[in-house]
Amino acid sequence: MKSLKSKSLTALSIALLTGIVFGNSAQAATCTLDSVTITSIETSPLDNSGVVYTGSQSATGCLGTIKINGVNGDGTLSTDENIGRIEDGLLNGEKKGSTTVLLGNEFLTTSADQMLDLDGNGVATDPGWIKLAKSNYSGGSWSAMEYSTNPLDALGNSLIEQVLRVAFNCSNTGCTEGSWEIETTVDIIAKVQAVLGRNAFDHLAFVLHSGQDGFAVYDFNFNLLGQGIPGFDFVTPYSFTGEWNTDDFTNDKGDAQTISYISVWARDPQPSSDVPEPASLALLGLGLLGVAVIRHRKS
Secondary structure, rough: OHHHHHOOOHHHHHHHHHHHHHOOOOOOOOOOOOEHHHHHHHOOOOOOOOEEEEEEEOOOOOEEEEOOOOEEEHHHOOOOOOOOOOOOHHOOOOOEEOEEEEEOOOOOOOOOOOOOOOOOOOOOOOOOEEEEEHHHHHOOEOOEEEOOOOOOOOOOEEEEHHHHHEEEEEEEOOOEEEEEEEEEEOOHHHHHHHHHHHHHHEEEEEEEOOOOOEEEEEEEEEEHHHHHHOOOOOOEEEEEEEEEOOOOEEEEOOOOOOOOOOEEEEEOOOOOOOOOOOOOOOOOOOOOOOOOHHHHHHH
């Protein structure tokens, strides 16, 4: 519950808060930024030997809760190719029939957050979101983590499952709050670069769904956060820990509801041969999965 959370935001959160809320003001949203937080970032693996950040960093943006008949988030609108094309999955603006759920550009709030041209037709219409993993909670336990099958490596195996581990846990009996981990392998950059090349991720997003209460999306924009986290570079694999809660999903008594699922996404920004600016972060050290996949396929 929020009463158990730290009431003090980091200086970075305070500096960003006004712009974030203004940027989301068009949404009739009930979501709260501190429903998902990052509590630590360290060089992989998660062994406390390379910590570069500890604290409680709230999301930089959120959407929800969203309730649309027949749509339970990315449980309904999942990905196929999973390289960030428009209308491929929930965060990339896939529709439910003729119903628009998300546009795909909701969290692209800075000059560095540009739509992509993944099909090479000269028109930048692709949001660039890549789904990493998802797990369902039911009957008191989490399902086995479902890592996205695509993109594939040269042997036809899921690349994502080879280079990272995702875990969700509950911290109370009702599973209305808990923790999360994303751990990358220490050889992630070499392994991925050998197959696909390199690129960068600049957003990390979580989709939470609870029963009949719809879903919400919580985004961490590292074009903003990267400027306030010293020690980041573009050749290091990072791992993350954090916390989540369902305080945005309440019953008629105002009580938080049990989580149904959590999924994790990362956004692949526009590729460039230039040295990245400090404001853009090679998130997770994955450096690759979007446009590099297209280059690999074209070759």
